[in-house]
Amino acid sequence: xxxxxxxxxxxxxxxxxxxxxxxxxxxxxxxxxxxxxxxxxxxxxxxxxxxxxxxxxxxxxx
Amino acid sequence: xxxxxxxxxxxxxxxxxxxxxxxxxxxxxxxxxxxxxxxxxxxxxxxxxxxxxxxxxxxxxxxxxxxxxxxxxxxxxxxxxxxxxxxxxxxxxxxxxxxxxxxxxxxxxxxxxxxxxxxxxxxxxxxxxxxxxxxxx
Numbered sequence: 001x002x003x004x005x006x007x008x009x010x011x012x013x014x015x016x017x018x019x020x021x022x023x024x025x026x027x028x029x030x031x032x033x034x035x036x037x038x039x040x041x042x043x044x045x046x047x048x049x050x051x052x053x054x055x056x057x058x059x060x061x062x
Numbered sequence: 063x064x065x066x067x068x069x070x071x072x073x074x075x076x077x078x079x080x081x082x083x084x085x086x087x088x089x090x091x092x093x094x095x096x097x098x099x100x101x102x103x104x105x106x107x108x109x110x111x112x113x114x115x116x117x118x119x120x121x122x123x124x125x126x127x128x129x130x131x132x133x134x135x136x137x138x139x140x141x142x143x144x145x146x147x148x149x150x151x152x153x154x155x156x157x158x159x160x161x162x163x164x165x166x167x168x169x170x171x172x173x174x175x176x177x178x179x180x181x182x183x184x185x186x187x188x189x190x191x192x193x194x195x196x197x198x199x
Binding site: 006009010013014017018021026029030033037040043044046047048 | 096098099102103106107109110111113114116118120121122
């Protein structure tokens, strides 16, 4: 579950980057990825909490 | 300056009318260089993988400890924790957080005892899981 959560979380961040790049708002995307990717609760839920809490891991990104 | 009614109405109509561009729309701006996107993606992957290796060292206080699996699961905590009864809660009765208190609720208000909230089944391990997490944190 940890491996899936972490790779899917990275995929979500890449999705933000691609979407904002396509919308010509790339700086906004970089800022969003930096803030979401450094969120301590998000990081713990993604990389340290080996539980199936999809909503908690991916809700911010969605 | 005072405006009469028709002048105000005309101005309002002008504001509300959909704007018609006098010139053709400018060509759609192209997204910025794809090289920046690739660099950002590669950096994001490496950056996030560092957290993967630091996973066990992340601060435990950042753990999300709220009960989120079943709404209203906290109502079942009292009876499960003090009497080992699950799923059970007393509707409309303030819980008493002690073994004697929980037993007295059963004794004094048997009519208020319920095994569900909102027609949602809470038996088995998923239901106890929410209560256990409440007890741990």
